[in-house]
Amino acid sequence: MFKIPLSYNEIDAKALYEVLLKYQNLNHEELVLDLEKLASSRLLNKPVVALSSGTAAVHLALMALGIGSGDWVVVPTFSYVASVNPVLYTGAKPVWVDSEPTTWNLCPVLLEQALRKFNARTKRIKAIIVVHNYGVPADMARIQEVAKQYGVPIIEDAAEAWGASIQNEPCGTLGDIGVFSFNNNKTITAFGGGLITTSNSKWEKRIRLLAAQARLPKSYYVFNEVGYNYRISPLTAAYGLSQIQRDKEYVSSRQQVFGQYCKQLLPIEGLTSAMALDGHIASRWLSAFRFPKRTKVKEFVKLSDNQRIEVRIGWNPLHRMKHLSGYPTFLNGTAEALFKEVFCLPSGQNLTQSEQENIIIALRHSLGYK
Numbered sequence: 001m002f003k004i005p006l007s008y009n010e011i012d013a014k015a016l017y018e019v020l021l022k023y024q025n026l027n028h029e030e031l032v033l034d035l036e037k038l039a040s041s042r043l044l045n046k047p048v049v050a051l052s053s054g055t056a057a058v059h060l061a062l063m064a065l066g067i068g069s070g071d072w073v074v075v076p077t078f079s080y081v082a083s084v085n086p087v088l089y090t091g092a093k094p095v096w097v098d099s100e101p102t103t104w105n106l107c108p109v110l111l112e113q114a115l116r117k118f119n120a121r122t123k124r125i126k127a128i129i130v131v132h133n134y135g136v137p138a139d140m141a142r143i144q145e146v147a148k149q150y151g152v153p154i155i156e157d158a159a160e161a162w163g164a165s166i167q168n169e170p171c172g173t174l175g176d177i178g179v180f181s182f183n184n185n186k187t188i189t190a191f192g193g194g195l196i197t198t199s200n201s202k203w204e205k206r207i208r209l210l211a212a213q214a215r216l217p218k219s220y221y222v223f224n225e226v227g228y229n230y231r232i233s234p235l236t237a238a239y240g241l242s243q244i245q246r247d248k249e250y251v252s253s254r255q256q257v258f259g260q261y262c263k264q265l266l267p268i269e270g271l272t273s274a275m276a277l278d279g280h281i282a283s284r285w286l287s288a289f290r291f292p293k294r295t296k297v298k299e300f301v302k303l304s305d306n307q308r309i310e311v312r313i314g315w316n317p318l319h320r321m322k323h324l325s326g327y328p329t330f331l332n333g334t335a336e337a338l339f340k341e342v343f344c345l346p347s348g349q350n351l352t353q354s355e356q357e358n359i360i361i362a363l364r365h366s367l368g369y370k
Contacts, residue, residue, distance in 0.1 A: 003308035004355050007185035007286060008348045015242035028234035035237040038244050039180075039195055044173050046197045047204045050232040050240070051211055054159040054181025054194035058129070059086035060210055060230060061155045061177040061196060064203040065127050067092050072328075074114055074128040074152075076106045077317040078335035082181075083131055083157055084318055095125060096319040096329040104274040104288075104338055105138035106130050108146055110330040115150040128154045132161035132171050133315070134344070135187070135254075135283035136274040140166055140174045155179065162188045163251030163283035171283075172197060182240055187254055187285050187349075188247050190240035193232045251283050253349035257356065258284035261345060264360050265289065268369045286344040288314070291367060294340045300366035301343060309359060314342030 023031055032050055040048040051057050067073060069091030075084045077096040084094050095114050100107040111128065118125045128147055130138050140156075147154050156175030158164070164171040172178030177198045182190035198204055209216075214227025232240075243250070258273075265271055272290045276282040291297050297313070304311040317335040318324050345359055 002310040004310065004346045004351070004359065005348065006310040006312055006344060006346050008350060009184065009186075009189045009191075010350055011191075012242060016239050019238045019242045023238070031234040031237040031241065032232055035232070035240050035244070036195070038241060040197070042244065042247065043170050043178070043197050046173055046178075046199055047201070048195050048197045049204065049207050049211060050193065050195045050237060051230045052193060052232055052236075053230075054157075054179055054183065055082045055086060056211070056228070056230040057179035057181075057194045057196040058083065058155065058157060059089050060207045060228070061179055061198075062086055062090050062092070062127065063210055064177065064198070064200075064206045065153055065155075067126055070123060071126045072118060072123060074106075074111060074125055075318070076129065076131050076133075077319045077329070077331070078104060078133065078315050078338055079131045079157075079318060080315060081318060081321075082159070083129055084324065087129075092126070094318075094324065094327050096317075096327060096331070098329075098331045099133075099334040099338065100139065101334050102275050103136050103138055103277065104133050104334070104342075105136065106143060107332065107334070108139055108142035110332060111143060112146045112149075114328075114330045115146060115152060119150055125150075125152055128152050129157055130154055130175060131157040131159075132164055134274060134288045135161045135164050135285035136276055137161065137164050137166050137171050137280040137282060139277060144174070153177070159183075159194070160186070160285045161283055162186065162285075163247060165281045167279045176200065177203065182236075182243070187250050187283060188240075188243045190232075190236045190243060193236040193240055195232075250349050254284050254287075254347055255282075257347050257349075257351055258287040260356060261287045261289070261360065265363065268364065268367055271367070285347065286312075287347045288342055288344045290314075290338065290341045291343070292341055293367070296367050297341060297343055300363055303362060303366055304359075307362065309362065310346060312344045313340075314338045314344070
């Protein structure tokens with residue numbers, strides 16, 4: 001049990017109770033519909049489908065695009081495994097693309113190389129998954145330019161980026177399909193659940209059908225294909241409603257935590273963080289930093305563990321995993337370096353000033369900076 005957890009969200013029983021009171025004697029589905037409406041209002045009024053998880057959202061995004069057995073899908077190697085698992089669910093195969101060093105997200109140059117190489121084959125890349133790591137927006141302008149050139153749709157994985165934006169457009173709304181997660185440790189949580197958004201009415205209709213066991217709208221039960229039990233539960237939706245109503249407050253809190261870390265840590269020579277590009281606003285789900293002296297990072301992580309402060313190192317590149325290592329790669333070494341040099345500090349909105357100060361003191365000491 002960590003004394004200071006990485007990204008803890010307290011259960012706000014009062015807020016949940018107040019939401020549930022409003023829906024007494026109503027159809028439980030109203031909770032789900034109202035969550036979708038509220039989320040849509042935050043996402044440029046794009047249609048939204050609330051689902052059981054962010055992973056389910058990625059899966060149905062792939063299904064809506066017709067991705068299937070033998071197809072190729074670009075996946076960033078510097079990401080959590082939930083970005084690739086749904087690709088494997090469909091029978092498709094990942095093409096690993098490395099990060100660029102500014103935002104730590106999908107590298108447009110390597111993406112173009114991958115598309116150019118596969119475009120000459122019979123089996124072409126059918127989709128691109130872009131992840132906004134730690135709430136820092138990817139270079140979507142350049143990624144979109146490359147994707148458009150090759151006619152490949154983008155699935156924008158904004159699971160970590162609720163509240164982040166690019167030129168005032170919310171992350172998750174710039175790709176062809178956007179997905180979000182409301183997992184336990186996310187900035188906006190429903191202790192589970194997720195959602196998917198798209199302006200394509202055909203894809204939206206397909207997603208809604210598949211998420212509800214592919215049951216056709218008849219007065220009797222009829223199914224013409226395999227479906228999934230991916231709809232969000234009403235109780236999960238209820239907590240999601242209570243959270244989204246205060247999303248600006250929660251996002252701002254994490255940004256402030258990150259800002260305080262930066263103020264006291266960035267004077268340390270060599271210490272950096274992922275940078276948001278011009279016109280981009282990072283939500284800073286996790287306060288992540290990079291330090292080139294890898295042994296010092298290991299020492300700090302060990303010290304933190306001893307002090308019961310939860311600190312995580314950067315994502316372990318997915319192409320290194322035993323069952324994922326046999327797929328094509330387009331690498332530049334960035335993900336490998338980030339894995340060894342990045343560490344994430346406690347970032348929850350309930351982090352106290354004294355707790356953060358203790359973390360900063362421990363880190364400065366570990367890195368040899370008094």
